[in-house]
Amino acid sequence: MPFWQTSNGNGNAASSSTTTTSSSSTSSSSMSSNNSNGNNGCQQNQSNQLGETRSSLYYSTNAISFVTKSLLPTRRRLRLDPPNKLFFPYEPGKQVRSAIGIKNTCKYHVAFKFQTTAPKSCYMRPPGAILAPGESLTATVFKFVEPPENNDRQMDQRSRVKFKIMSLKVKGEMEYVPEMFDEQKDQVAVEQILRVIFLDPECPSPALEKLKRQLAEAEAELEARKKPPEDAGPRVVNEGLVIDEWKERRERYLARQQVEVDSV
Secondary structure, three states, rough: OHHHHHHHHHHHHHHHHEEEEEHHHHHHHHHHHHHHHHHHHHHHHHHHHHHHHHHHHHHHHHHHHHHHHHHHOOOOEEEEEOOEEEEEEOOOOOEEEEEEEEEEEOOOOOOEEEEEOOOOOOEEEEEEEEOOOOEEEEEEEEEEEOOHHHHHHHHHOOOEEEEEEEEEEEOOOOOOOOOHHHHHHHHEEEEEEEEEEOOOOOOOOHHHHHHHHHHHHHHHHHHHHOOOOOOOOEEOOOOOEEOOOHHHHHHHHHHHHHHHHHHH
């Protein structure tokens, strides 16, 4: 066989082998690329699904937490007496009074504030204050009782007027100003909505007796607040010796003056 035929045959064989190898490599790379793309797609889908799962779990947890908080009773900062009512003597055409005891049950200072649905015919004394931990006071509530229509003397025990007591945590002792409740709305808690209950002043009852006692306590507390602070008096040292501070200062001043005169 001529050498050129042998050479062509070998060349064709080599060419065929090269073509086959090339096509195999292309197929392999194509399959590898497809596999890689497929893996990337799967990983991306898994990441998306994981992100969606985490997001749904986050919102579900927040929703459950919100529902739980809404169902749980709000922790009270104040103890009220009576707890949810204001008792007034029923005297149509007159201004009558009620009383309520308010005590701070927290370990920090708490401000409270009264609100009413009838500010023109009702007011509170004091309308608000700051209570130290464990401190209490008796507030007086004034209300004008509207005369009944058609001169009906039958007493309606309930009134549509309501009162609301709100509380706010404050930092230590400070002067009470109503604006603090507007400035810190997010921290304000509604302690109680108080309903008005009328009592027959001519019919003795435990509620009426308690009201009279609380009104007397409120008046006594008011008089005590009006009085100027009493002088602590002379200072007493360890051994029981009573020293008048002003006298002591005067004696030191006179002694200093005497020294200056002697030096001249």
